[in-house]
Amino acid sequence: xxxxxxxxxxxxxGWGYPFEELERVKRQMxxxxxxxxxxxxxxxxxxxxxxxxxxxxxxxxxxxxxxxxMKADDLAISVTGNSISISGERKLAVEDAKAQYHxxxxxxxxxxxxxxxxxxxxxxxxxxxxxxxxxxxxLPKAEAAKPRRIAVK
Numbered sequence: 413x414x415x416x417x418x419x420x421x422x423x424x425x426g427w428g429y430p431f432e433e434l435e436r437v438k439r440q441m442x443x444x445x446x447x448x449x450x451x452x453x454x455x456x457x458x459x460x461x462x463x464x465x466x467x468x469x470x471x472x473x474x475x476x477x478x479x480x481x482m483k484a485d486d487l488a489i490s491v492t493g494n495s496i497s498i499s500g501e502r503k504l505a506v507e508d509a510k511a512q513y514h515x516x517x518x519x520x521x522x523x524x525x526x527x528x529x530x531x532x533x534x535x536x537x538x539x540x541x542x543x544x545x546x547x548x549x550x551l552p553k554a555e556a557a558k559p560r561r562i563a564v565k
Contacts, residue, residue: 461523473529473551480545491535499524531557
């Protein structure tokens with residue numbers, strides 16, 4: 413005869429829905445994440461914004477950041493040594509104070525992303541342009557950081 417026994421701390425809701433405990437834990441984790449990423453003023457922080465890709469070729473690094481709806485006047489880009497900083501303010505249209513949200517994922521506010529690169533950058537030759545909400549910054553490597561072919565004698 414097979415005897416089924418309920419382990420200690422096993423969900424007591426029965427076998428009707430075995431994933432109920434996992435959903436309860438997920439809800440608690442969501443609440444905890446919301447509390448962790450809340451700005452001191454009580455507003456939800458924008459999180460990791462903007463999302464970025466950093467690539468390189470032999471001569472340069474390229475930083476591409478998604479900045480939908482942002483204007484160049486709202487951005488500040490600075491480059492020093494081997495790092496780039498992109499900061500600005502993401503402005504969203506103000507909703508009616510009585511608006512009831514069904515889902516709120518878009519946040520506004522100030523942001524600052526700093527990316528360190530493996531080698532020095534030639535800061536005098538950095539170029540940036542924004543097309544279709546994607547900021548592209550070309551960061552030429554400093555001459556001392558570029559690989560050189562050495563002839564063997």
